[in-house]
Amino acid sequence: MELWFTENHTDNVKFSIKINRQLVSKESRYQRIDVFDTYEFGRILTLDGFLMLTEKDEFIYHEMITHVPMAVNPDIKRVLVIGAGDGGTVRELVRYKTIEHIDMVEIDKEVVEVSQEYLPFTASGLSDSRVNIHYADGLKFVRSRENEYDLIIVDSTDPFGPGESLFTREFYGNCYKALTDNGILINQHESPYYNQDAKAMKNAHGRIKSSFPVAMVYQMHIPTYPSGHWLFGFASKGIQPVKDVDFDRWNSLLINTKYYNTDIHKGAFLLPNYVKKMLNE
Amino acid sequence: MKEYTQKDAPLYEAMINQRENPIVHLDVPGHKGGRGNKELRDFIGKECMRMDVNSMKALDNLCHPISVIKKAQELAAQAFGAKEAFFVVNGTTAAVQYMIMTACKDGDKIIMPRNVHRSAINALVVTGAIPVYVNPGTNKKLGIPLGMSVEDVKKAMDENPDAKAVLVNNPTYYGICSNLEEIVKLAHKRNMMVLVDEAHGTHFYFGENMPPSAMSAGADMAAVSLHKTGGSLTQSSLLLIGENVNGGYVHQIINLTQTTSASYLLMVSLDLARKNLYLNGREMFKKTVDYADYAREEINKLGGYYAYGEELINGNDIYDFDRTKLSVHTLDIGLAGIEVYDLLRDDYGIQIELGDLGNILAIVSAGDRELEIERFISALSEIKRLHGKKPTGLFDHEYINPTVIASPKVAFYSEKEKLPINESSGHVCTEFVMCYPPGIPILAPGEMITDEIVEYIRYAKEKGCSLTGTEDLKIENINVLK
Numbered sequence: 053m054e055l056w057f058t059e060n061h062t063d064n065v066k067f068s069i070k071i072n073r074q075l076v077s078k079e080s081r082y083q084r085i086d087v088f089d090t091y092e093f094g095r096i097l098t099l100d101g102f103l104m105l106t107e108k109d110e111f112i113y114h115e116m117i118t119h120v121p122m123a124v125n126p127d128i129k130r131v132l133v134i135g136a137g138d139g140g141t142v143r144e145l146v147r148y149k150t151i152e153h154i155d156m157v158e159i160d161k162e163v164v165e166v167s168q169e170y171l172p173f174t175a176s177g178l179s180d181s182r183v184n185i186h187y188a189d190g191l192k193f194v195r196s197r198e199n200e201y202d203l204i205i206v207d208s209t210d211p212f213g214p215g216e217s218l219f220t221r222e223f224y225g226n227c228y229k230a231l232t233d234n235g236i237l238i239n240q241h242e243s244p245y246y247n248q249d250a251k252a253m254k255n256a257h258g259r260i261k262s263s264f265p266v267a268m269v270y271q272m273h274i275p276t277y278p279s280g281h282w283l284f285g286f287a288s289k290g291i292q293p294v295k296d297v298d299f300d301r302w303n304s305l306l307i308n309t310k311y312y313n314t315d316i317h318k319g320a321f322l323l324p325n326y327v328k329k330m331l332n333e
Numbered sequence: 334m335k336e337y338t339q340k341d342a343p344l345y346e347a348m349i350n351q352r353e354n355p356i357v358h359l360d361v362p363g364h365k366g367g368r369g370n371k372e373l374r375d376f377i378g379k380e381c382m383r384m385d386v387n388s389m390k391a392l393d394n395l396c397h398p399i400s401v402i403k404k405a406q407e408l409a410a411q412a413f414g415a416k417e418a419f420f421v422v423n424g425t426t427a428a429v430q431y432m433i434m435t436a437c438k439d440g441d442k443i444i445m446p447r448n449v450h451r452s453a454i455n456a457l458v459v460t461g462a463i464p465v466y467v468n469p470g471t472n473k474k475l476g477i478p479l480g481m482s483v484e485d486v487k488k489a490m491d492e493n494p495d496a497k498a499v500l501v502n503n504p505t506y507y508g509i510c511s512n513l514e515e516i517v518k519l520a521h522k523r524n525m526m527v528l529v530d531e532a533h534g535t536h537f538y539f540g541e542n543m544p545p546s547a548m549s550a551g552a553d554m555a556a557v558s559l560h561k562t563g564g565s566l567t568q569s570s571l572l573l574i575g576e577n578v579n580g581g582y583v584h585q586i587i588n589l590t591q592t593t594s595a596s597y598l599l600m601v602s603l604d605l606a607r608k609n610l611y612l613n614g615r616e617m618f619k620k621t622v623d624y625a626d627y628a629r630e631e632i633n634k635l636g637g638y639y640a641y642g643e644e645l646i647n648g649n650d651i652y653d654f655d656r657t658k659l660s661v662h663t664l665d666i667g668l669a670g671i672e673v674y675d676l677l678r679d680d681y682g683i684q685i686e687l688g689d690l691g692n693i694l695a696i697v698s699a700g701d702r703e704l705e706i707e708r709f710i711s712a713l714s715e716i717k718r719l720h721g722k723k724p725t726g727l728f729d730h731e732y733i734n735p736t737v738i739a740s741p742k743v744a745f746y747s748e749k750e751k752l753p754i755n756e757s758s759g760h761v762c763t764e765f766v767m768c769y770p771p772g773i774p775i776l777a778p779g780e781m782i783t784d785e786i787v788e789y790i791r792y793a794k795e796k797g798c799s800l801t802g803t804e805d806l807k808i809e810n811i812n813v814l815k
Binding site: 196216217223225 | 631634681682703704707708710712714718719
């Protein structure tokens, strides 16, 4: 018997992973949640049939979404994480002793429950005493906050589904308001490669640019995401992500990482010409 | 013929049957199921084109319904608690006109609030009926027209005992209701008909804890825009009649101007919307009210904005309030409603129903999701943060009682001449001058232009109100009786 998980990366491109067995499948109020054991990528989580993470390459995503802003401003004390029900982002954040408070806002409680049961490798950080989990709509949560966070990380699904509102101009504007003067917004920024992803990427960039004086993107390689070429957004009220960063200070923290290092940090903001062109369109 | 219940949709079922048993079409429409216009077919869909058919034996005929359309209309009548229901495919504008044409002949008087929809005044041009206007109250703070107070209606009836009918706009666009039950009692005592423009009131028939519907209040006729909040296709509508109205005569009136090629897409949408409303309406409108109440609460927390609701009720010209309506007063953040309306669309990709000088109105329905509601609230929060400024003075309007010199029909068809507005005092106007806000006509055909009115127009223009209605799009000249 052969069992395969297949995700359409476009209408004409498929990506398939051979499944060993299915561990759980449930329909929450918001989406379908599945966890599989695979031969190549270890345990994987899918939402509505879209691959969210694999045991084998999640470290790239979670390290790059957290250590980049933490290196830019190691004095970050209060963090808001939106989405991220699998816990991987929080797992990286709690490695910083200097962070005092983390609010995690996930709309779907069942994603967190499934992760806690089946994905201990990412969910491990959720039990840290500094972490407060709120099961709420991200857009609504951030609306009433003002000057409260040094860092907001938007670890969302694609803009087609429960994550839709996290790609809107009003959301980015509300984030601006919720951030302190030194605040940083990091967001899952889709991919520049396939047309549909690229369109979402350009839209998101345009909207962030209209709310933040500094709006840049950085890239990394995530083998199991469509095309493998993936972007995160970096936005702030003034802080630049490479210039003025004290990289020695981060290195002195001696945080052991598998993907991130300060050279990658600098290089990640150097973009291919076709991506630069898209961002300027 | 089969016995139908509210779980059926007779016209829909006949159309399904027709689709499953295709026949050769050597009749209209000439697109022949889309083969004759492929670009349109690809755009709106194959099924849509295939179901765009002409009347035929199996599908009945709206001009003279005897089978499935008749049954569908009977089910609609039952669902809405009416004696009879008529499918209307020329818009609720047509349904309002059918009511007035049924009640009034040339020269008959009809009592109506000054803020009626222009379709009603247009019907006066067609029929020759003479309007007796009642001042709708105005909320000074919000700048919106209200309902008619019972006292004012009674006064108009006493002064015009020969009037044939009263037209009530219930609810208004902004969700304001008049005391319909009392107006019906007063009118019936005087042998006047009560016609209700219920364009925004479909949900009153199906939701819980709603203001009374026209039929439940005992009104004689009601024009219900099923497409607005009831889920049928745009332009489809229902005309309802009560016990004392002659259905055969209404049918004749309808046939004077209604198309002989009624769209089956529109009609089947009425049939299915009725079924859905009957079976699920209560739940749908509960969800709508919950969304609107939630949004009101959250918007009022933002500060500056005022999303108004039931607290406006005063037992008089705000006898009741339609909680499904989500109106927000914006002037206190220093922005006109129309400015917020434009920002929502241009910067946030959110299209709302209207913006006037002081308010915006969003239409919420069971078709919405939390996403849309949250986006709307958050966008308002952002607009306040980024664009809010110190409030400026509001346009202050006093109701000017119109002097009707000639019937709208006579004025409209008479010889006329064009005059600059500021030289027009003392002449009889032959066209409309509308002013938003508050959306009450300043002049209608057949009315005397006075110094007070000329001054009012000048003031409204200066305050940035939107003026419409005259042939001269710049509203500098006006047509008057020669």
